[in-house]
Amino acid sequence: MERIAAQKLTFAIAALLSLLLIGCSGKKTGEDLPPVLKIGVLPDESREKLAERYEPLRRYLSESLGLRCELVFYENYLAIVEAFGDGSIDLAYFGGLTFVQAMAAFDAVPLVMRDVDSRFTSYVVARADSTETDLAGYKNSAIAFGSRLSTSGHLMPRYFLAEQDITPETFFSKVHYSATHDATVEGVRDGTAEIGVVNSLIFNSMVADGRIEEGEFHIVWETPPYSNYVWAVQPSLGKTGRKKLRDAFLALSPSTEEHEEILRNMGAGGFYPSTAATFSELNEIALEMELIQ
């Protein structure tokens, strides 16, 4: 009798909790889109290149939403997070870490991501002459990550290493951090570290444009795919505005020629909807590394 009642109570409480959750999620209400939509983009290239890349998108959004859109550029990653924080931009294109920082500090809401953004992986590469074929073989060797703040060069690989019970600081003899992906690869080639962690796309492009030779390295390990970049909006933006923006992105289809140009400029085949859950692993590791609070 008690057990049945307790079970029923459990369900009652669970239902209550879920009601509560639903109630909480529906709490925020905001306005529609602002009269002028300010778009901030990650400064991962020169301002001219960025303007060229995003201008078609700006024009498309402006036309399809029927409002003025402006591109805003920043000097570095930190500046775009701060700009988002003080409300200078409504829509922002973040890297993985910048996004979780903006989410932790300013409740940034993820909107969409490129089809390619959810298919990132990182390689652990070694010189071709090294004989070990898996990570265990490089125990007590030196490892080189990319920048400390790099999602693909450090954070996500660290997360997936931890999943294999590998703590770099104890598993490897030495942990290096290089400024860029190129530097990581060069460090491995020069023998500064036995193995290096590098963004798979960048590595492949380095191979493709001949900066490294294909036979120089072998890939010891590839991480599972993870998400990196994301378009996010201010939490003050209402549901309607958010939906309008997202639909505009989702409507970009490679089947239309003008859309194809916009997408090609951004290196995308199309956009997928995105949620915060996409970045839960990154969030976890960023918390652990005390990069966010």
Next chain:
Amino acid sequence: MKAIGQTRAKPTWWFSNVGTYRFVVYGVNVTLLMSVVSFMEGQRQNYKSTTERMNRYHLTTVAEAIAVREHLHVVEDAIVARALEARPPTAISSREPLLVAYPRIGTVLYLVEANIEKITTAQSVFHDSNFEELAARSKRQFSDLRANISDGLTQPSKVESAKRQLAGLALTVEQLRRLHTMEYDKLATALPLNNNRHVQLVIAIVTTLLAVSFVFTRQIFKMIERATDALSRSEERYRTLLESAPNAIVIVDSDARIVLVNSQAELMFGYRREDFIGQPVEMLIPLRYHDRHRQKRQKYLQQPVLRPMGEQLDLCGCRKDGSEFPVEVTLGPIETEEGIFVESTIHDITVRKNLEQEAAEYRDTLSHVSRISTMGEMATGIAHELNQPLTAIAAYSFTAKGLAEQVTECPHELREILEKLEDQAIRAGDIVQRLRKFATKTDSVRTITDLNALVGDVAKFVEPDSRKAETVLTLEFDEPSPKVMVDEIQVQQVLVNLIRNAIDAMQETPTSRREITISTRALQNGQAEVTVSDVGKGLSNDELEHVFDAFYSTKQGGMGLGMRISRTIVEAHGGTLWAKPNNGAGVTFAFTVPLENSHEQ
């Protein structure tokens, strides 16, 4: 002890209501719980079925989208590989042109169409514009693609366009899949008991707490039940003890409010049990003692020991009707958690008091009688002493009269004086004799006596007094004269008393109206009645009530013994003596004595 205190405070309440209280609480709890549970369970079932349905459609969409993606890869490969190998468009004229023209592409596109159809159908349950829009878009893109391919992939530009359409369709379907995955994840998180550790933890804790509290509630109720039973039993035992006590028992709390009484107390004070409870104990005490009692009871609480209450005081109880009665009270403290309760054992001592009073009165009478008899003996002695000188006076007077007759010159007046002297001496001797006879303590000897003659003798005896008081004595004799069995002297004494009193009662009555009527009458009940009526000032009700009490007197200087003695004498004869006011003025005293034949019977 505490519990007993509580039960005492509301004995009936406790018994009748513990059960009720428990059942009400339990009932309400269970009802509330069950209704909440069933409501929540209903909601949950509802939610669950909705969620499950949604899940199903989400999953359908996701699975179909994946299938579309795979099929589109095949189509893409096929387009790239075989476009230019296609048969001429002229062949595409039959019922299934696409199948005929591009059998592999056509087949797969049929599969894709079926996939998209399923997706579109699944979307209808969501009523979500996102899904509907994307589903519609995928359908549109699919028909564009099929139309394009059906046209014949005869030119490179057509192949490029088909590839773009393919990519567009693939994107739309992938967007749809991702949206559904997101929604599914959201639902999965919200779905109770799902793979969310925090929710599970919270639920586990809440469940445990609820189960524990539920079990505890039951335990507590059981404990209450047991405690109540134990209390009931001890209460029952206590009650039996109380009820079997011979005396009234009243228990009060430290504020002197009555918390428990037994049925003897109900009988004694005339209140019902519920009238007692919660009332100050002073309700049982006459008003005039309330203040004193309040002070005393405060003192008692400072030194509560088992002891009699108000020693050397005549304690009085007060019934509901206001009547008072003498009591004896024993006080005893009962220590409870609510302070000191006081148990009063009350004993009605009315009967004993009456007996005591009667005994006291008896003692009074006895001492009076002994005084009378002492006086009688003294009188006898005096009479004896006086008798000789009186006899001597009479003898000397007789001698002096004889000597005077022998003297011729003796004046006539002297002879007369000597004669009167002799008469008075003889009369004094008679009086002394009568006094002696009257006061002589003799054993009571009852003889058959003529009542009229007895009354006549007494009338003669008191005649000098009545004449002096200018009072007429009227005798009304019953004929034939009743023969009574009495001690003649004692009854004479009673009559003398009554007549003297009557004479005294008429001192303020005008001389012309002073009259005493004495009557005799034989009654049917074997008694003869003698009445003595005066027309004096009469007696008040109070005086009538107390006229037979010892040492009660309406006369100045009266000893207040006459009537008491008279009643004792009459009652000793088996008769009664009473007084009643006359219709007009005065009082009639009457007494009865037994007729001779009644005595024989």
